[in-house]
Amino acid sequence: xxxxxxxxxxxxxxxxxxxxxxxxxxxxxxxxxxxxxxxxxxxxxxxxxxxxxxxxxxxxxxxxxxxxxxxxxxxxxxxxxxxxxxxxxxxxxxxxxxxxxxxxxxxxxxxxxxxxxxxxxxxxxxxxxxxxxxxxxxxxxxxxxxxxxxxxxxxxxxxxxxxxxxxxxxxxxxxxxxxxxxxxxxxxxxxxxxxxxxxxxxxxxxxxxxxxxxxxxxxxxxxxxxxxxxxxxxxxxxxxxxxxxxxxxxxxxxxxxxxxxxxxxxxxxxxxxxxxxxxxxxxxxxxxxxxxxxxxxxxxxxxxxxxxxxxxxxxxxxxxxxxxxxxxxxxxxxxxxxxxxxxxxxxxxxxxxxxxxxxxxxxxxxxxxxxxxxxxxxxxxxxxxxxxxxxxxxxxxxxxxxx
Numbered sequence: 001x002x003x004x005x006x007x008x009x010x011x012x013x014x015x016x017x018x019x020x021x022x023x024x025x026x027x028x029x030x031x032x033x034x035x036x037x038x039x040x041x042x043x044x045x046x047x048x049x050x051x052x053x054x055x056x057x058x059x060x061x062x063x064x065x066x067x068x069x070x071x072x073x074x075x076x077x078x079x080x081x082x083x084x085x086x087x088x089x090x091x092x093x094x095x096x097x098x099x100x101x102x103x104x105x106x107x108x109x110x111x112x113x114x115x116x117x118x119x120x121x122x123x124x125x126x127x128x129x130x131x132x133x134x135x136x137x138x139x140x141x142x143x144x145x146x147x148x149x150x151x152x153x154x155x156x157x158x159x160x161x162x163x164x165x166x167x168x169x170x171x172x173x174x175x176x177x178x179x180x181x182x183x184x185x186x187x188x189x190x191x192x193x194x195x196x197x198x199x200x201x202x203x204x205x206x207x208x209x210x211x212x213x214x215x216x217x218x219x220x221x222x223x224x225x226x227x228x229x230x231x232x233x234x235x236x237x238x239x240x241x242x243x244x245x246x247x248x249x250x251x252x253x254x255x256x257x258x259x260x261x262x263x264x265x266x267x268x269x270x271x272x273x274x275x276x277x278x279x280x281x282x283x284x285x286x287x288x289x290x291x292x293x294x295x296x297x298x299x300x301x302x303x304x305x306x307x308x309x310x311x312x313x314x315x316x317x318x319x320x321x322x323x324x325x326x327x328x329x330x331x332x333x334x335x336x337x338x339x340x341x342x343x344x345x346x347x348x349x350x351x352x353x354x355x356x357x358x359x360x361x362x363x364x365x366x367x368x369x370x371x372x373x374x375x376x377x378x379x380x381x382x383x384x385x386x387x388x389x390x391x392x393x394x395x396x397x398x399x400x401x402x403x
Contacts, residue, residue: 013195017132020084020192021125022149023185028118029153030160031095031178032060036237036259037161040245041171046104050242050371051362057238059108060115061355065348067119075124080131080194087121088186095179098172107172114175131195147324151267154237158259166256213345218401221388222330223349228385229322230350231357232293235378236262238358240312243371247305255309262316269320282325287393290386292318297379301372308375322385333401357381 035057042053075083094113101107129146161174213219240259247255254261276285296315300308330346361374392398 013193014132016192017128017195018145020185020189021129021132021146023188024084024088024121024125025146025150026153026156027091027178027182027185028122029150030157030181031114031175032118032157033154033237033263034157034161034174035060036239036241037158037165038171038174039238040242041165042104043242045102048104049362050239050365050374051359054238054358054362055108056111057234058355058359059112060118061351063112063115064119064122065351065355067116068123068347068351071116071120071123074120075127080124080128081189081192083124084121084128084189085186087117087119087124088182088189090117091121092179092182092186095175095182098175098179102172110175128194147270148267151263151270155260155263155267158237158263159257162256162260218333218398219330219345221397222326222333223346225385225388226323226326226330226346227349227353228381228388229319229326230353231381232297232378232385233319233323234354234357235361235375236312236315239361239365239371239374240308242365243375244305244309244312247309249306249309251309254313258309258313261313264316265313266316266320269317270324272317273321273324277321277325282329283389283393283398285321286325287386287389289318289320289322290382290389293322294379294382294386297375297382301375301379304372329398333398 039050039053039056042048042056043050046053074086091114094110094117097110098107125146157174160177161171164171164173237259240262244255244258249255273285293315296311296318300311303311327346357378361371361377364377365371365374367373
């Protein structure tokens with residue numbers, strides 16, 4: 001039985017719920033998307049290999065995947081308020097605990113707990129978006145706004161770490177800042193009147209339904225495309241700073257802020273992409289965007305770090321419309337009552353790719369002694385995604401359900 005207080009939904013409750021969701025998405029990205037500038041510091045501080053240091057990223061992704069799968073029902077069983085406060089409390093405690101020790105395994109354990117907490121409060125926040133939306137159009141608008149705040153956090157997090165390092169401040173203070181912000185948001189959430197809701201199927205779908213999706217060609221096709229995209233994108237925010245560390249040219253400032261530039265272009269490109277998709281075919285837009293991403297990766301690998309410093313950040317502009325389009329079309333292939341379940345199915349593959357892709361790149365980089373070879377793997381994924389987009393454009397493979 002839900003312990004959520006019963007209330008009559010009001011405009012203030014809807015607005016407060018949306019604001020809370022935006023703030024949570026911002027804090028989520030503040031830490032997870034700063035990993036690219038954190039990992040080089042972890043390598044130096046603890047004398048680790050790329051594979052070992054990369055565990056800061058894939059431990060988070062693994063924890064989010066497991067938490068979403070096994071704890072996602074908390075928001076439905078015990079209420080949105082309970083799950084949100086539980087997730088935020090664990091997140092804040094894990095972040096602030098960074099001040100208590102600097103042993104690698106201890107910090108890695110805290111990173112894992114952060115991932116668990118993100119899985120809890122993100123699932124609850126996604127459910128809250130539905131509660132706070134009067135119709136499908138409002139729901140889409142709220143989700144786009146939430147992703148916009150996620151993009152903002154992805155810009156601010158790496159920038160904070162870069163400024164800290166430039167001024168001799170230890171990188172772990174980013175997590176302490178995030179923990180403090182989360183405590184403030186937690187206090188705000190505890191005082192809110194939440195919109196009422198009806199129990200419904202969420203991302204924690206039954207294994208039977210997930211198994212059914214695994215045999216559906218549309219679900220698996222979009223899942224594969226999303227995996228290829230996420231590997232390519234994760235290569236940037238996890239390993240681009242490491243790859244560019246050997247740059248010794250005249251654009252040192254650009255090298256220092258390359259990741260921030262990538263996130264800025266990706267965030268801005270999402271607004272541009274929304275405008276483009278209203279005026280062109282989504283299939284053509286996806287084909288062009290994936291082709292340009294593959295071209296950026298090819299140039300970065302073949303021409304070397306002197307050109308990668310420009311091409312890899314630029315890829316963020318072309319990546320911007322790919323994931324939202326794939327996710328939206330993948331979900332739209334199914335009836336409305338399956339949207340929550342198929343979204344969870346695609347999220348699982350997203351997390352697997354976000355964890356596994358950088359790990360494979362790290363292993364390749366360790367074997368050959370240069371992250372350039374890890375980017376050859378991500379180039380292969382970008383080319384494969386472009387191939388899928390071209391095939392869909394030519395064969396109209398998705399026309400049966402999407403037109």
